[in-house]
Amino acid sequence: MVVICVKPLYIGLVNFLVESTQLIDLNYRGRFALSPTGPLHFGSLVAAVGSYLDAKYHHGKWLVRIEDVDSQREVPGAASGILYMLERLGMEWDEEVVYQSQRSEAYFEALNILCKQGLIYPCTCSRKEISDSSIMGLNGRIYPGTCLKNPASVKKIHALRIQTNNDLIQFKDILNGTFSQRLKTDVGDFVLRRADGIYAYQLAVVVDDAAQHITHVVRGADLLESTPRQIFLQRLLDYPIPQYLHLPVVMDAKGEKLSKQTNAMPVNSLDTLTQLVDALHFLGQKPPVEILEGDVVSFWQWAQQNWRVNLIAH
Ligand code: GLU
Ligand code: ZN
Secondary structure, three states: OOOOOOOHHHOOOOEEEOOOOOEEEOOOEEEEEEOOOOOOEHHHHHHHHHHHHHHHHOOOEEEEEEOOOOOOOOOOOHHHHHHHHHHHOOOOOOOOOEEHHHOHHHHHHHHHHHHHOOOEEEEOOOHHHHHHHOOEEOOEEOEOOHHHHOOOOOOOOOEEEEOOOOOEEEEEEOOOEEEEEEHHHHOEOEEEEOOOOOEOHHHHHHHHHHHOOOOEEEEEHHHHHHHHHHHHHHHHOOOOOOEEEEEOOOEOOOOOEOOOOOOOOEOOOOOHHHHHHHHHHHOOOOOOHHHHHOOHHHHHHHHHHHOOHHHOOO
């Protein structure tokens, strides 16, 4: 192990090596962005643990955001239940929790900036019209651009879409390597505000990651294919582009992503340590068996010091 001596000259720098494997990055700001559609389950626990450990390993900050833009999908009490569970699990967030339901003004402003760039257009197509006239893309149907070719009346209830292009959008995921997409052909023009006035996840997440100065996004790999859309928006809005680390997704016995929709078992508040250890194993980490003899505090001590991204399966 090479120990690099930190000379006073370097103390003002934010990044410095304490040992060969650990990079301290005091600027690191990570987050766990949860949808309050039900209780915390093992899949979301893995995302919480992964984002928390990566932030704490770097001596950075870990923030929590409640992604409750879509009030129809929200389950009353789910947000506070998840926050309570995170506390029980010994995961402390560093700044006040941000609720997307209170951030509409910020989303409106961002939409306005994109509008001034001439990239937003109204769309009055129904789901049926789109499914009859489009092909499947990487992430749902590729909107065929009907309302771009024949502008829709804004007097009718309409969604707002952004015009995409075929530039190659490429980024290097910390775990999965280079990932690229051409939005127009792979995804199509996507919705930023739905016809019911609800802002789309793709816009809200980008605005909030920028507002919270997030430098590292650690989340499930089901969102890998959303990342080029987010980078596209970040570039247009002149936001910094965070680093991305997409964790493997937890599947159930049927091979489906564990989610509240598939009735995944909630994390049990009576046996937090075992579930934390299970999450750590899922993330490829190799805690000693004695970790189960300790408590949540000793768990986090070991996990933070020994976090190794290169052990995660990908
Ligand atoms: N709220 C999203 C979810 O629960 C996560 C979004 C993100 O991490 O960017 O799937
Ligand atoms: Zn349309």
